[in-house]
Amino acid sequence: xxxxxxxxxxxxxxxxxxxxxxxxxxxxxxxxxxxxxxxxxxxxxxxxxxxxxxxxxxxxxxxxxxxxxxxxxxxxxxxxxxxxxxxxxxxxxxxxxxxxxxxxxxxxxx
Amino acid sequence: xxxxxxxxxxxxxxxxxxxxxxxxxxxxxxxxxxxxxxxxxxxxxxxxxxxxxxxxxxxxxxxxxxxxxxxxxxxxxxxxxxxxxxxxxxxxxxxxxxxxxxxxxxxxxxxx
Numbered sequence: 001x002x003x004x005x006x007x008x009x010x011x012x013x014x015x016x017x018x019x020x021x022x023x024x025x026x027x028x029x030x031x032x033x034x035x036x037x038x039x040x041x042x043x044x045x046x047x048x049x050x051x052x053x054x055x056x057x058x059x060x061x062x063x064x065x066x067x068x069x070x071x072x073x074x075x076x077x078x079x080x081x082x083x084x085x086x087x088x089x090x091x092x093x094x095x096x097x098x099x100x101x102x103x104x105x106x107x108x109x110x
Numbered sequence: 111x112x113x114x115x116x117x118x119x120x121x122x123x124x125x126x127x128x129x130x131x132x133x134x135x136x137x138x139x140x141x142x143x144x145x146x147x148x149x150x151x152x153x154x155x156x157x158x159x160x161x162x163x164x165x166x167x168x169x170x171x172x173x174x175x176x177x178x179x180x181x182x183x184x185x186x187x188x189x190x191x192x193x194x195x196x197x198x199x200x201x202x203x204x205x206x207x208x209x210x211x212x213x214x215x216x217x218x219x220x221x222x
Contacts, residue, residue, distance in 0.1 A: 016135065040216075041215050044210045045213065089153075100153040
């Protein structure tokens with residue numbers, strides 16, 4: 001069952017904040033976040049494990065609500081370089097067979 | 111380091127033709143994966159290889175075959191291409207104990 005990402009797309013001005021959500025109907029073991037720029041390969045951002053802490057990297061952080069099977073990616077004070085499509089990948093077990101969401105396209109305007 | 115290298119980057123086939131997508135990684139990773147990416151659908155797993163000598167089906171294996179030639183190389187073969195296989199294909203690898211996938215640059219395949 002593919003996780004549902006929302007919103008499908010978001011347009012921001014540089015410096016604004018964004019939240020991208022990933023929701024699953026199944027109990028999750030982990031949630032992975034990747035960013036893909038147009039015409040390029042997806043690049044790893046972070047992973048959140050069941051029972052783990054909220055992760056963060058500079059101005060990009062994420063949370064994992066195990067009870068709701070939801071994860072959110074937070075982009076603070078967005079930069080032009082944040083533009084791209086963000087994908088969440090979910091695992092129901094530690095077997096690394098990720099099921100991916102359809103993606104959220106983020107456009108940052110100067 | 112080159113990371114994950116895929117060839118070819120672009121390919122146009124006619125329905126019924128066959129072809130092989132090649133993937134090689136130089137990171138000594140154990141696990142390798144083939145995904146396809148279609149607009150609005152994210153990445154879908156075709157086949158994966160947890161270690162040299164093993165391969166397993168993913169979500170959408172029909173119409174594809176794979177070979178894990180050695181630890182470095184994992185190829186994807188389309189025996190009789192169909193228009194529904196028009197897509198961008200990504201190879202990825204991961205090391206045991208790590209949770210990060212490293213992707214290749216992708217191969218854009220068009221089947222007419």
